[in-house]
Amino acid sequence: MASPILRIENVSKRYGKKDVLKGASLTVHKGDLKILIGPSGAGKSTLLQCINFLVKPDEGRIWLEDQEVHYAHKRNLYAYRQKVGMIFQDFNLFDHLNALENVRIGMVKVKGMAKAEAGERAVMELERVGLKDHMQKYPAQLSGGQKQRVSIARALAMDPKVMLLDEPTSALDPELIGEVHAVIRDLGNNGMTMIMATHQIGFASSLASEIIFMEDGQILERGTPEKIFFQAENARTKEFCSKITELYGETR
């Protein structure tokens, strides 16, 4: 088997006395789509933010393509973050820039690309997420679904090796979830490697290569969607899955 694209070993995070993440490990191969599920406060978001060091883990090591990430070394960290795209629950678009500029700014200011060249690439990425006609609009003029698609285009423009998605549809109107899911599905079909936290288990089970159930800062169980949703071994996994299925509908 090829060597993993991303390897996370024993990552822990403590806030004061509270352990929010207790030694999570994860091995991700190219093209994998790992889905993190679990109740609020389980540590899904902390794990994702630890992966690109937006939250500094207290312990643990991370390798991208067999290169260990030394986050105390700033250059190393900034170079690594370019290769790890991040999608946030509340989009976090830059409010003073229009859609095109939002996508372009990382290429210009971080990669040092020329504005024109970066602009062309930004147009391409926005077309890819179906926002050809909205490129000049500012975040305040876009719907939630459109904003999230801009943020996906912004991440893609950096040519990431891995994408981290932190509940990308949780802040959206139900009607707008579909358009974002379509973009993510498309990414998956094109071989993008992704780790995504979500409660949309129907969507998750149709795409995921592995489902990871977290609770209380720990990974309790992992396996294929079939295993986790229908033959979970852990009682908590079963309970959580049955509740969430009731809430969000059938898994298939």
Next chain:
Amino acid sequence: MPESLIAIKDALPYLLQGSLVTLIVVAGAMALGLTIGVPLAVGQVYGHPALRRVIGVYVWFFRGIPLLVLLFLFYFGLCTALDINLTAFTVAIIVLGLISSAYQSQIFRGAILSLPEGQFKAARALGMSDLKAISFIVLPQALRLSIPGWSNEYSILLKDSAVTYALGVAEIMARAHFVATRTYQQLPLYLAAGVIFLVLTYLGTRGLRMLEEKVRIPGYSAHGL
């Protein structure tokens, strides 16, 4: 024509020259305050705790001592003690600028803190250093939000600049006082000085309001417009 009107008419060109001096002092002080105030605010929000304390002391110092005391301290005290040869005009700009930097830093700090934190995170997630994220994402928005507070700062500086008359800076107040004591036309001359200040306040705050509108981010509602 009554004597008072003649007095104003005769003194007007002289007073208007003074308003040019006033405007240069205020513009210089605003610019100096901006240049120092922005790094102060950034340091106070994102800096090391030790740096934050140092900035806190700076702000406390320049907000806590009366303008007149600071002017005398710098002009008659420091300049003499250190044998620096600065004109009253230069000292006026420096002292007003330093005081303004303390006030402006708090305007910018408030603006930075009012921004959603997520944008800073997203910028860093793209691979930006903190400095880049602050320069390209945080400050362009924070400075826009600072314009209303800035217009306050302008009108305060404008009025404070009259105090520099005590150093002999030939601004509006100094000139009005000079003419008034020589012609004994106190009422019309101080009235004229007051009106010039009113007009300058109006023009400046109006200009800043237009700037605010010009750089407004599309899609954000302009309350009250």
